[in-house]
Amino acid sequence: MRFYLVDRITEMELGKSAKGLKCWSLTEGIFNEHFPGYPIVPGVLAIESMAQLLGILLEKSHLANFGEEHESYAVLSIVHKAKFKSFLLPGDRAEMVGKLNTFDINHGNGVVDTFVDGKLISSCDLSFVLIPKSKMPNERLVDMRNEYFNILTQAESQRGQTIL
Structure with a gap:
């Protein structure tokens, strides 16, 4: 992945829901050009952030339900609806809830809803296809995705909380 747009997964109930965080920092390169003098998170990256959270929930739920012999990876296929009620700005701590x-x-x-300071900022209805592990382009990509999940859940694990 070029952009890792989930910083932490805080809760996950397989087959049902997940909660995650993305802290948008002014130091991210996206703000250099979007827009000069008025930096906002591009809508497409906000959607990608929500898709990454829901995709991880889907992958882990799929694995638990169908087993390792059917291990698959989620690829966003359709954005049915995306609603933005407000801009995401540098310094925002986006709390995402995926179901x-x-x-x-x-x-x-x-669906994924994004909140900042308890206020609903955006909502997306998303669909994914699941690509079997055996059809992934290479093992390195599989390893990178697994490492990313471990990093996202590491902080909670170190605090004695289990995500899965």
């Missing part, structure tokens, strides 16, 4: 609506061995769908 799976449905999933089977090949697909998944859910």
Whole structure:
């Protein structure tokens, strides 16, 4: 992945929901050009952040439900709806809440809401296809995705909280 847009996963209930954080820092390169003098998070990156959280929930739920022999990776396929009530700004701590609506061995769908200071900022209805591990382009990509999940849940694990 070029952009890692979830900083931490704080809760996960397999097959149901996940909560995660993204802290948008002014030092991120996206703010240099978007927009000069008035930096805001591009909507497409806000959607990608929400998709990453829901995609991880879908992957882990799929693994728990169908087993390692059907291990798969979520790829965003459809943004059904994206609503933005306000801009995400540098310094915002975005709290995302993702909920799976449905999933089977090949697909998944859910919604993610993003909050800043308790206020709803954005909402997305997203669909994914699940690519079997055996069809991933290379093992390095699989390893990188697994390492990313471990990093996202590391802080909670060190505090004695279990995510899965």
